[in-house]
Amino acid sequence: MNQIQASAETPIVLDATDVVKNYGARKALDHIDISIRAGELVALLGPNGAGKTTLFQLLTGLFVPDGGTIRIGDADIRRNAVPALAGIGVVFQQPTLDLDLTVIGNLRFHANLHGLNGREAGSRIDTELAKLKLTDRARDPARALSGGQRRRIELARALLHRPSLLLMDEPTVGLDPASRRDLLNHVVRLCDERKMAVLWATHLVDEADHADRVVVLHQGKVLKVGSPRQLVEETGAANLHDAFVGLTGPESD
Amino acid sequence: MRIDHAYLALKALTQREGVKFLQQKGRLFSAFVRPALWLFVFAVGFRGVYGVDAGEPYLQRSVNYEYYILPGLTCMVLLFSGMQSSLAMVYDREMGVMRLLLTAPLPRWYLLTAKLLSGTVLSVIQAYGFLLICLPFAWFTGLRVAFNDPLGWLYVFPALILTGMMLGALGLLLSVHIKQLENFAGTMNFVIFPMFFISPALFPLWYLQESGADLVYWIASVNPFTYGVQLVRYASEGQFYGLGAVVVCACTVGFLALAVVGYDPQRGFVKRGPKPA
Known part of the structure; x- marks a missing residue:
């Protein structure tokens, strides 16, 4: 079972346990455990097709997992969706503004x-x-x-x-470097100021570098969890980019 | 669920529907022009050919054709508006706005009901708008395109609401199954046109029986739109059509319940999520 552990002694905002999601015979998410504490910025780093968006759809109640439980604060998203959703703010990968x-x-x-x-x-x-x-x-x-x-x-x-938990699914897709940097800096500040938990999905390694913890997701499985520094040290790579490529393969670069 | 929260959500959805409707000039224009064209081209042409032996709820033996089809065309406004709501749901899904709605901290059944109510408000306003447009024509041309009894305007209000809700609920249900905007043409061909034409909107159903078209008559008899049209027609004459009210209410509840199941991620038709990459 894949484990993503939070370390600080602050309240757990997101607690997903043994989450499984299949699309037919394909395992989109394979026994994922995640817990995020208040004030923590966690980067969900994975190449395209790793399962990031699927995980977000489960966390937001848009789809239901085939196994496992997801709790936002004290509320189970499946059994008690309304209070669970009240605690979530979401920036979806796909734009969701009403342009009219x-x-x-x-x-x-x-x-x-x-x-x-x-x-x-x-x-x-x-x-x-x-x-x-x-x-x-x-x-x-x-x-x-x-x-x-x-x-x-x-x-x-x-x-x-x-919200106590902010979910951001590849929010910088299509943005220029300056806009990306501004958005990321703002979210980092929010974590500090509001003690808000943030799960930031990305396939861009430089964004993950700003996180408290990085979760490397590949083919529906968590390959590694830790601070950016820990990941570099544990994989023996020169930097986080090399660590990520080493874990997921060169096609992820 | 807090009452004030439920009210705020309903208000937000209704305002959004209204703003978008007013911004879409083509939709606004076609909502009135479509039935008006039917009335002033089709009906005027046929009125010279025959009057309609319409039977109940009309008291007189023969009714002018344009007068006969007025309730049917008013329901046509509701029908297109209901299907437009379906189209708007599919559009919202493609544009991503639907995600915002479905992740709001309200029960999904309530969100869909609120969506239905907001769409119905718009439908009924359009129906009255069409009736208003008919008025000057009635005065200037002498065509009987206004209700006999001025109170008919008041009597049709609950009938328009019930029929508008039924058609809106059908639109919600269809939006579960219409995956792409491109498929909406199919809805036009297989839902809107058959529902409208195989109903008493344009001619009394006994004409079908008399001509031996028993199958078409039977289809018309099980067409929910038939009961909506008749409910509005009876109301416009100051009469209550009990069977119509029962069928329309039952269909509304049924369609809405199926739509709620369809949008429920645990049980619904959309539960499988995206196709694998």
Whole structure:
């Protein structure tokens, strides 16, 4: 069984145990265990097809695992989905902004779906937009934003209801290097400031370098878990990139 | 589930439907032009050929054709609007917005019901919009394209809501099975057109019986749209069609229940997730 262990003595926010997901005969996820504590940034590093998106779909309740349990805080996502989902903020790999609505329209829609009333929603929207330096774009249609700005709006939206766990599924796909760096830095700050747990899926090794822990996922299995430094030391590689390629094979590069 | 949370979600969904509808000028235009064309081209042409011996709920022996098809065309607005909701669900799924909806911390049955209610509000507004458009034509052309009894406008309100909900629920159910927007043309051919044409929207069903088209008559008899049209037709004449109300309500509950099962990741038709890479 693959093990991903958190080390800090802080509350466990995500606890997934022995998770299995099959698509027909193919094992998309093979007995995965994950626990993430508050304030931890965990990078889920794997090549395309490793099972990252499948894991996210299970964590968000979009699909159900064939085996194992997933708990967000105290709530089992399968048996008690509503409180579990209330604790999650998600930035999906696929863009999910409604391009026909304005920025503020998108944020208000999400806020209402999460039960935030007008005044509270308005205040939080203002706060998040200011932090992401997008206040001046609030009235613009989402369609008019650049790719990087759309991603920042999706992040702002995911944070509106103050989740304890932020799930980000390859959020930097399609972004230029500067936008990637800004997004990552902002999330790192969020971990510190709000003590929020973050699971950041990526296939880009330089992003994983900023994480507290890295989980290397390949063909539905966890190959290695540890801090970036630990992974480098344990594999005897020169750096995290070489460690990742050494673990998953050159085609992952 | 908190009541205020449920209300906020319903409000958000309704506002979004409304904003998107108003932004889509083509959809707004076609919602009114489609039935209006039927009424002022098709009906006007046929009114010179014959009146309709429509039977119940009409009290007079012969009814002008344009007057006969008015409830049917109003239901046509509801039918297209319901299917449009289905299309919007498929579009949302392709655009990723559906994920946002399905990961909201509300029971999935409630999210789908709220989606249905918000779509129904839009459907009923469109139906009244069509009836309003008919009014000036009635005044200027002398065509009987307004209800006999002005109170008919009020009487049809619950009938339009019930029928709109039934067709919206059918749209939700179809959206479970329509995987891509490209498949929507199939919905047009295999759902919308048969439902509309094999119903009393354009002619009384006894015409079918009389002409010996027993199979078509039987299909029309089991077509839920038939009962929606008749419910609205009876209401427009200030009468209540009990069988229609029962069938429409039962179909609404049935379609919605199947849609909820379809969207349930543990039991539904979409539970398998993405195809393997």
